[in-house]
Amino acid sequence: MYASVFTKTVRDRWRGVTIGTVSLAALLYLGMMAYQDIDLSIYTDLGPAFQSLIGIGEDADAASLAYNAIYSTYGAIILAGIAIAMGSAFIAGEERKGTIGVLLGNPRSRTQVTVAKAGAMLLLIAAAGLALWAAGVATPAALDVSVQGMDVAAFTLHLIVSTLFYGFLALAVGAWTGRTGLAAGVSAGVLMLSFLAVGILQAIEGAQDWARIFPWYYFSGSDPLLNGISWGHLAVLAGASSALFAIALIGVNRRDLRGRSTGVTLLDRLRAHPWTAKVGERLAGTARVSRIWVKTASEHQGLLFVVSALMFWVMGVMLGPVYRAIEGSMTDFGDALPAEMLAFFGGGDLTTPEGFYQIESFGMMTPIALLVVTITIAAKALAGEEENRTMGVLLANPVRRSQVVAEKTFTMLVFGAIVGVATFAGVAVGCLIAGIDISLVNVAATCLLATLIGLLFGALSMLVGAATGRVSLAVFVPVGAALAFHTMNALASLNDAWWGALSPFHYYLGSDPLKTGMDWGNAAILTVLTVALLALSFPAFERRDLRQR
């Protein structure tokens, strides 16, 4: 199995790819089944222009809706995320772990190692694409859904070529800088930005051409599901990927490899300089390690800053003027967008500001932002210290295990609340600037419910981490649960199925808080669930043998 760098990389990485692919195939099956039960006849009356705009075939069928909702959004983002994780780990990750030295101690050149790892990524993503294609063909056959006029093969080919672009981007940044966080952050930023930008730009009259500067455009812009393969678009993506790979090879060969070092932050520079040492000490030293929760907060302050800034500026302040800009064109086709697709973005009517904010921000982006923060803190809180083997020295001090859980939970609660407040403040400022008529009280209520959703899945992560001591489980379980519950809620909301109430997301936007205001009953349900999960975390951690790794 460890015959080469290539096979070892495949062996290390196949699990994540398989989990992602299987979940997507399962979601596709669920989605297609749900759409099949819904009367879609109104979409057949839309006319071909609208149909092509929103990516459904002439028969307005369950299949295209499901492909679009599951594969183009979830699928493209999840696969790109997996590729980014690989690309950033290949060179930069080995440097951070300090294993690059022993690896290159073998008679393999840096180029050979990079090529082998990139080859493994290529193979795994291609295999995922093949599996998704097979599922994409088998699912409609099994459910007896028509896929006439749809080119699933072309669609999945676009999907994997697009996915590889983000993987190579992460590889190139990692190869030049040796920093995993930077590689993953830049690539994820490009991914999210281009996903959002292409969606918004295509809705603005006259701005469509600008979408071409974003890589996402070359995945979905030609609508490969309906129009087949666009060789031109694929060539753009493949060319960009090849260029990034070449850049990665140059970078990895030119650079001094990093030992297992930590990098220098602005604070470190402040502390090192005699003029600013005092201020630096105050900012970094005693303040940063005065309590367990303070130290936990300082570890995650970078993430908090980035996510809060993103929510405040991009998802908040900027959205107001964007709404004003596209308001006019929206009224035309706003009615035409199928609720089945919008359900995945929280549903809503694009012609009203409430609906716009719900679809652009509160439906998906706000919960994602909150989950990223709460799950990161929670997964690293207990399981992270165990896997990094620092739990032993931490607990060598006279602190109870329950105190560690309590203080780290406190940090998670505070950070979740900060993201919630930043989201509210951004939307409020954006609406005031653009003069949008929306109830800020209702926005506040929605932000509060969103925060509670974030904390709920953070609490689940805390419990899993407390009970198992494994970071991977503490991440995968809540992320998987959130994905499944979100899908479940979106599908159930289409035909008011009773089982929608089993999803926590039902208690978030189910009462339409942007329009109707606070639903204290829903808030109470989310709070009770969160408190229950957190309460279970204490005995789960207290009773367990700590892992030695």
Place this chain on the structure above:
Amino acid sequence: MSDVIALHTEGLTKHYGDVKALVELDLDVRPGEVVGFLGPNGAGKTTTIRTVMDEIRPTSGRASILGMDCHADSVEIRRHIGYLPSDLALYPNLTGKDTLTYFANLRGGVDWTYVGQLAERLGAELDKKVGDLSSGNRQKVGVIAAFMNRPQLLIMDEPSNGLDPLVQREFQTMMREVVAEGAAVFLSSHTLSEVQRVADRVGIIRHGRLMAMESVASLRSKGLRKVELELGSPAVLADFEAVPGVREVTVADRRANLSYEGTMDTLLKAVAGRYELIDILTHEADLEEIFLAYYHEDRVDGANGRNGAGS
């Protein structure tokens, strides 16, 4: 407090499924002594230490530190002890100073003058980030963290890992100093020379069982000697194995090397009847040889029917 046993275990047992990591361990560490815990990798040294530190919970049996129960009173216990885990890991983004400040805060403060002295003696670099330190320099931060609250009991798992010989020497002096002031030290090691130099008593553990617990002095006085014989004719292994008191033999051509416990008279009589004795060289076995003799004996236990491990 000085008359209370520093560390006491009674029938301490830990199973991981079918694996018996620790079996009925009885152990005492008294104030004013260094107890070394010797054993090969995987013998159960770390399991013992993690159990008394309440990181893992015993399957049966109990342990107490300074008269307090290791589980029920674990927080109070940790006010009075210092702990250095095996294969130490610290927070890579904190400097040594930050790390010690963090632990000091969790302890409600420490004597920073003392910390400064410790750092100076070990030559620790406290201004660098822990992640940028070599493993030896990181270990120094761990050693300071274990000593800085002037603990009554120090529990250290392979503490000398990564320390260079000069620093090891200083570290051993520090251990002897705190013991002279009435503290107790319990350390695990596979560096036998270190235990020999610093420990008053030594426990030998393997396969989760305590094979022996004796003072270093009495282990030595067991009379185990290394004997090298130069003979007039090629040595035959069986001839030496048959001699009572011989524990380990290797033969090569006209030479025989043995670990021997008994009087020279018996040995010489047994050998002289079969061989011409050209030369004989003998010296007191060091701890390593005693240890290997015990370990070897138990590994071949049953094969030759000997059972001299306890005593």
